[in-house]
Amino acid sequence: MFTGIVQDTGLVTGVESSGDEMTITIDSEILAAMSVGGSVAVNGACLTAVTVGDGTIQVNAVTETMNRTNLGDLSAGDRVNLELPVSAGSLLDGHIVQGHIDATGTISGIMSEGESVRIRVDVPEAIQRYLVEKGSVAVDGISLTVASLHPAGFDVAVIPHTRDVTTLGRREVGDRVNIEVDVLAKYVERLMAR
Structure with a gap:
């Protein structure tokens, strides 16, 4: 994990x-x-x-x-x-990430917002139902908060620190990124279907 x-x-x-x-x-x-x-x-x-x-x-x-x-x-x-994986005594600073990628998304926009940036990611329709505003999503392994939803996917707001210490600072419009939706949303859906 x-x-x-x-x-x-x-x-x-x-x-x-x-x-x-x-x-x-x-x-x-x-x-x-x-x-x-x-x-x-x-x-x-x-x-x-x-x-x-x-x-x-x-x-x-x-x-x-x-x-x-x-x-x-x-x-x-x-x-x-x-x-590296967390150990039993580790702080859970981000959210639960399994390392099981659900799909790739495509960066469709990068907008400056002061020192931060807003990144728009288009994702397959099949995983859009697991995304909620202010919920968690992993983009290329980075725990991020969904800032807003749009018809083809979602936006995330990225602070300068995250941009500087991850690969997000090197990303451009058109790049593919790995997406892992919040596993809790998938479990809830499965339980509700029973």
Whole structure:
């Protein structure tokens, strides 16, 4: 489990495709404590370290992951949001994030609001019902609050700190981002359907 509080932006140093699988090599100081088999959220997607070096790991992404995320868009030199799993005594600063991406969205607008920015994200209709104004959403693994809804998706207001310590500061209109809706909304829907 994760909280959506990004701990570092790691550097992608290699991307290799082999059949229906992709291996991504990532460098970051926070990865030094990892061991093989450990989990890490990469742009919000929970992946397993298959090799570990001194601050470098390799993770694999299979077809299901590639179909639901933006990880297939990565190339060497890109930055990715990283978060290690929470432990039992950790503060839950963001919201409950599983690392199970529901879909990708597309940034359709970036508007300055003083020092902050408002980012508009268009998402598939199938996940729009899980979004509520002032509710939680993870965008590329970042815990954010839905500022407002629009017919094709939602807006988030991003403070300068979040923009500076995540990949959101590098995002442009047209970029694909990973979206994980609040898991509690999905559970409520399932219970109400019974």
